Amino acid sequence: xxxxxxLLLPLFSIIILVGCSDDDNMQELTxxxxxxxxxxxxxxxxDLLLGSSGYTNSQNEVLTITRLNYIVSNFTLTNDKGEKFxxxxxxxxxxxxxxxxxxxxxxxNIPAGRYVSVTFGIGVDQEKYLQGxxxxxxxxAKAEATNMMWAWQAGYKFLNFEGTFTSQSVTEPxxxxxxxxxxxxxxxxxxxxxxxLGTEALVSDEMTPIIHLVADxxxxxxxxxxxxxxxxxxxxxxxxxxPKVAANVSGMFxxxxxxxxxxxxx
Amino acid sequence: xxxxYSILMLGVFMSxxxxxxxxxxxxxxxxxxxxxxxxxxxxxxxxxNPPTKFGFELGKKLFYDGKLSSxxxxxxxxxxxxxxxxxxxxxQFSHGVNDLSGTRNTPxxxxxxxxxxxxWDGATSHLDLFPIIPITNEVEMGETMTGVMTKIQADREYxxxxxxxxxxGGVSTxxxxxxxxxxxxxxxxxNSKYDKYIRGEDGVQFTEKEAxxxxxxxxxxxxxxxxxxxxxxxxxxxxxxxxxxxxxLGRAEVSGKASDNYKFKVPSLRNVALTAPxxxxxxxxxLESVLNFYTRGMVDSPTLDETLRNGEELGIPLDDEEKExxxxxxxxxxDDTFINDKRFSEY
Numbered sequence: 001x002x003x004x005x006x007l008l009l010p011l012f013s014i015i016i017l018v019g020c021s022d023d024d025n026m027q028e029l030t031x032x033x034x035x036x037x038x039x040x041x042x043x044x045x046x047d048l049l050l051g052s053s054g055y056t057n058s059q060n061e062v063l064t065i066t067r068l069n070y071i072v073s074n075f076t077l078t079n080d081k082g083e084k085f086x087x088x089x090x091x092x093x094x095x096x097x098x099x100x101x102x103x104x105x106x107x108x109n110i111p112a113g114r115y116v117s118v119t120f121g122i123g124v125d126q127e128k129y130l131q132g133x134x135x136x137x138x139x140x141a142k143a144e145a146t147n148m149m150w151a152w153q154a155g156y157k158f159l160n161f162e163g164t165f166t167s168q169s170v171t172e173p174x175x176x177x178x179x180x181x182x183x184x185x186x187x188x189x190x191x192x193x194x195x196x197l198g199t200e201a202l203v204s205d206e207m208t209p210i211i212h213l214v215a216d217x218x219x220x221x222x223x224x225x226x227x228x229x230x231x232x233x234x235x236x237x238x239x240x241x242x243p244k245v246a247a248n249v250s251g252m253f254x255x256x257x258x259x260x261x262x263x264x265x266x
Numbered sequence: 267x268x269x270x271y272s273i274l275m276l277g278v279f280m281s282x283x284x285x286x287x288x289x290x291x292x293x294x295x296x297x298x299x300x301x302x303x304x305x306x307x308x309x310x311x312x313x314x315n316p317p318t319k320f321g322f323e324l325g326k327k328l329f330y331d332g333k334l335s336s337x338x339x340x341x342x343x344x345x346x347x348x349x350x351x352x353x354x355x356x357x358q359f360s361h362g363v364n365d366l367s368g369t370r371n372t373p374x375x376x377x378x379x380x381x382x383x384x385x386w387d388g389a390t391s392h393l394d395l396f397p398i399i400p401i402t403n404e405v406e407m408g409e410t411m412t413g414v415m416t417k418i419q420a421d422r423e424y425x426x427x428x429x430x431x432x433x434x435g436g437v438s439t440x441x442x443x444x445x446x447x448x449x450x451x452x453x454x455x456x457n458s459k460y461d462k463y464i465r466g467e468d469g470v471q472f473t474e475k476e477a478x479x480x481x482x483x484x485x486x487x488x489x490x491x492x493x494x495x496x497x498x499x500x501x502x503x504x505x506x507x508x509x510x511x512x513x514x515l516g517r518a519e520v521s522g523k524a525s526d527n528y529k530f531k532v533p534s535l536r537n538v539a540l541t542a543p544x545x546x547x548x549x550x551x552x553l554e555s556v557l558n559f560y561t562r563g564m565v566d567s568p569t570l571d572e573t574l575r576n577g578e579e580l581g582i583p584l585d586d587e588e589k590e591x592x593x594x595x596x597x598x599x600x601d602d603t604f605i606n607d608k609r610f611s612e613y
Contacts, residue, residue: 132394133443134314140398140439144411151402153520154390185383185391186521239522 029112031205035077037118038104038210039096040256041068044218050098051163057222060167061229063176067162068217069097069146070249072105073128074121074192079113080200093124093139095146102146104210112204118211119194122249123158123181126188150181157181158189159249161220167230176233178220180245183237191250199258210259216252223248291430294320302456304464304494310379310393310451317448320431322609325449327427328442330612333417335407342400342446346375348611351455351537351604357548369512371548373533374541376455376604380495386530386546387520388501393450394443415439455536455604463598464494472598479595482588489573496535496599502571503528505564505580509547516546527569539600553596557589 041048043055043065054062072094075087087107094105128135143149148157161178182189201209221227225244227235235241297317301308329346332339346352354372370386378384384396400406401414418424419437428437428445435441460480462470472480483491492498501517508514508528517526530546544550550559564570564580574580584592604610 129395130392132311132314132392133440133447134394136395136443137440138438141412141415144402149398149402149411151404152389152399154392154395154398183522184388184520186388186517186523186526237520237522239524242522 029114029202029204029207032109032111033203033205034208035107035110035115035201035203036104036208036210037075037107038212039072039215040212041098041103041215041217044216048098048217054166055218057218059222059226059228061165061221062167063163063165063221063229064173065161065163065217067099067147067160068215069095069099069148069157069160070215071095071123071143071148071156071158072120073124074119075107076119077107077110077115077201078117078119079115083113085111085113089128090137093128095142095148097146100146110203112207114200114202115197115209116200117194117196118255119192121190121192122246123190124156125190126182126185129155129182150179153184155181155184159220159245161217165229165233167228169230170233174229174233176229177236178245179236180242180249183239183242187239187243189242189246191246193250193253195253195255197255197258199260201258202260206262207260208262212256212258214254214256216254219248219252220245221248223251291320291433294318294430297322297452299452302454302461302465302494304461305377305380305456306493306495308379309382310447312379312451315394315444315447315451317452318431320427321445321448322452324427324431325445325447326610327424328446329449333421334401334409334414336409336413340407342397343612345372345400345406348605348607349540351376351540351601352453353541355540355542357543369514370546371543374537375450376453376536377495377534378453379451381497381534382499383501383531386533387517388531389520394447397443397446411439415442418442449610453604453610455601457603458536458601459598460595461494461601473594475591475594476598478587479591479593482584482591483595486582486584486588487592490532490571491535492532497532499531501526501529501531503530503567503569504560505566505570505574506545506549506559507563507565508567509549512547514547525569528567529569535596536599537601537605539597540605553593554589557584557592560584561589 046055048065048068050068051064051066054064056062074089074092077085079085096103096105140149143156147160150157157179159178159180163176164173165176166173180189195213197211201211203209221229225248227241227244232238232241235245295318297319299312299317328334330341330343332341332344334341345354347355349355352375357372373386378393381393382391384390384393385399389399390396398411401409401411415437425437428441431445432441459470462468463472490498490500490502490504506528515527517529518524538553542551544553544556550556560582561584562581564574566580570580574582
């Protein structure tokens with residue numbers, strides 16, 4: 001038995017070596033690693049600073065943002081060969097919160113590879129919701145602690161965006177609240193986006209890339225759909241407006257850059 | 267002093283030995299669950315949360331525990347009383363913590379495993395997630411899920427009860443919600459006179475009046491109060507004049523659709539003779555008033571159910587004989603077995 005191994009071993013090594021020489025100018029990526037996604041919240045071209053001086057949008061409304069929390073979920077990474085790796089669904093729900101500084105998420109045990117795009121959802125899909133207690137697991141507590149649960153309806157806020165604003169018609173600083181989620185079984189506001197990474201994100205035993213995404217808070221009200229706070233400052237369960245907010249939010253993300261390396265540097 | 271202390275300690279030990287009933291998960295067993303013959307298909311996914319002996323007992327303990335509220339007194343059972351088929355009898359609006367009252371009438375908790383929408387407006391479509399609403403509502407229980415879980419985690423008796431009921435997870439939100447569901451899933455009301463008559467059990471017969479009432483009901487009410495659950499689980503506007511001091515929009519509060527204004531879930535009529543007051547805001551104190559409303563009390567609005575418009579007249583025409591028949595029939599929906607079932611009772 002042992003002698004067979006002894007004979008086979010060199011043979012295998014040759015095969016492996018030959019296999020490697022095919023892509024000799026490419027690094028061999030093996031094992032699995034962590035992919036970090038950093039959500040850098042911004043307003044337009046500026047960094048988002050909660051509670052700091054007003055920011056003027058294209059509708060001439062001046063916003064002071066005090067809260068920006070959103071749920072991201074159901075991550076899938078696609079590699080250069082077009083193969084998709086879907087992150088285990090039960091572990092694929094995250095709240096990112098500017099207030100608490102929890103804006104980076106780590107996806108672990110990602111198979112080695114060269115990833116070219118990322119797909120994720122904003123919010124919680126109906127399939128997950130309808131799994132009841134079993135499906136929510138510890139995410140419920142997380143959502144409650146970060147102001148992402150609605151109390152009057154047992155559902156999630158996908159986006160919690162709050163602050164004060166002034167405009168030509170509203171001269172005193174006035175609170176605004178934009179809470180977006182699905183409306184019971186009546187309206188599903190869960191959306192998915194796919195973003196090209198621009199640079200390949202390299203994952204292996206040694207390589208832990210950080211994907212920096214920019215989330216432009218300006219797009220929430222001032223994206224493809226224009227929503228005026230002067231007209232309505234509290235947008236929660238509006239059949240007309242909340243799908244527009246959902247569409248805007250799904251358009252607020254871009255990949256800014258990817259860091260390849262050991263994952264220690266940003 | 268020392269003596270007093272020992273007595274206290276003794277008390278503690280004795281109370282510990284009391285909860286030996288939650289022996290261990292190994293002794294847990296699945297409870298039999300049968301869908302009554304005359305019922306539609308079950309909606310609840312029982313495979314993912316099969317009721318067990320200890321899970322059910324835990325759910326019951328939670329249902330009757332005031333710890334779930336901020337003031338420590340208001341339990342689920344405070345508003346959902348068994349004697350009245352788990353409604354809040356005599357209260358138009360449910361009373362919660364700090365004596366704040368809500369704006370809605372407490373519906374019956376029975377046959378929940380067969381419904382796909384919960385509360386008057388369908389604020390959730392999964393039974394497991396329903397308890398979050400009363401627990402976190404400031405006028406009902408005024409707590410947070412995290413707050414409740416912290417209290418429960420600190421309680422030794424609960425720790426043991428959770429361990430015995432669930433193989434994994436111990437005291438967790440998931441198991442907490444599962445236990446409450448197990449209790450509610452088992453709460454089936456299916457042994458009224460009507461059920462026995464329909465299933466041909468025990469030689470139960472309807473009187474002439476009751477049989478006539480059933481015919482009238484099938485002709486005039488069963489389009490909405492459908493199946494042997496007496497609801498089609500849809501949201502409809504049955505023509506109640508909106509209460510101007512509340513202006514409760516019903517389903518539209520969840521959906522945000524103007525076309526859902528003033529639509530409410532069609533309630534089940536099981537045990538209806540016990541569940542006064544009636545309608546989402548508990549405005550009617552008797553079934554006579556309900557029938558008078560159906561014949562002459564409706565108001566028109568853009569979302570009024572089409573079936574309630576008949577030419578010039580609004581409403582459901584009913585003569586005195588038909589009303590009497592209906593009242594007699596509605597009494598047959600009372601299920602004494604259910605309201606006296608020891609498995610569900612607080613004490």
